[in-house]
Amino acid sequence: MEEQVIKRDIGERMKFAIPVEDDNSWNSEIGFHFGRVPFFAIWDDGDDSINVIENKSSHRGGTKLPAEFLADHCNGILSSGIGSRAITLCNQYGVKVFMGATGTVKETVELYKAGKLNEANPDEGCQH
Numbered sequence: 001m002e003e004q005v006i007k008r009d010i011g012e013r014m015k016f017a018i019p020v021e022d023d024n025s026w027n028s029e030i031g032f033h034f035g036r037v038p039f040f041a042i043w044d045d046g047d048d049s050i051n052v053i054e055n056k057s058s059h060r061g062g063t064k065l066p067a068e069f070l071a072d073h074c075n076g077i078l079s080s081g082i083g084s085r086a087i088t089l090c091n092q093y094g095v096k097v098f099m100g101a102t103g104t105v106k107e108t109v110e111l112y113k114a115g116k117l118n119e120a121n122p123d124e125g126c127q128h
Contacts, residue, residue, distance in 0.1 A: 013046035016076040016098075016112070018105050023052045026106040034082040035059040035066040041105045042073055050105060071095055078108050084122040091122075 019037040020028035031037030036059050042051045056062040057069040067089035070077065077090060080101045090097050098117040101108040111117050 013044055014076050015074040016043045016045070016078050017041070017070045017074040018043060018078045018101060018108055019055075019080070020052065020105060025050050025052060026104065026109075028052060028105045030080050030101045030103060030105070030108060032080050034077075034079050034086060040070065040073070043078075043105065043109055065089060067093055067095065078112055078117060079120075082120065087120050087122045 018028075018041040019031040019034050020039045020041045021031045021037060022028050023039050025041070028039065028041050031039075035055075035057060037055055038060070039052050040055055042053060043049070044051075053073065054060075055066070055069075057064055057066040059066055062069060067086055070090070071093035075094060076096045076098065078098050078101045081099060082090075082097060087097050097120040098112065099120045100111060100117040102111070108117075
């Protein structure tokens, strides 16, 4: 059965959601539980800006799954770890997932720019 990809138009730039524990811009600490973090830092690689948004997904009282919620805001995710099902859902929404985020948003973006974060596939995701 072929996977259905749901495309969202957020422009041509890459915008990455980074799961974080606090609203401290570039110094926000990376969160380790992707869907349950209180915030996501949205990094726009076109103008190198950061905008921290509240996690309003179903895991935090909203109505959309984290992948669907984030597809409205980004086309990439930089995460420390993420479940296999979440990777699959993100990919269905056209959102690329990269694993290996650590430290702060600033440190994670530097790792991505240096090519040190790997694109994830469902076989590499957390099994929970």
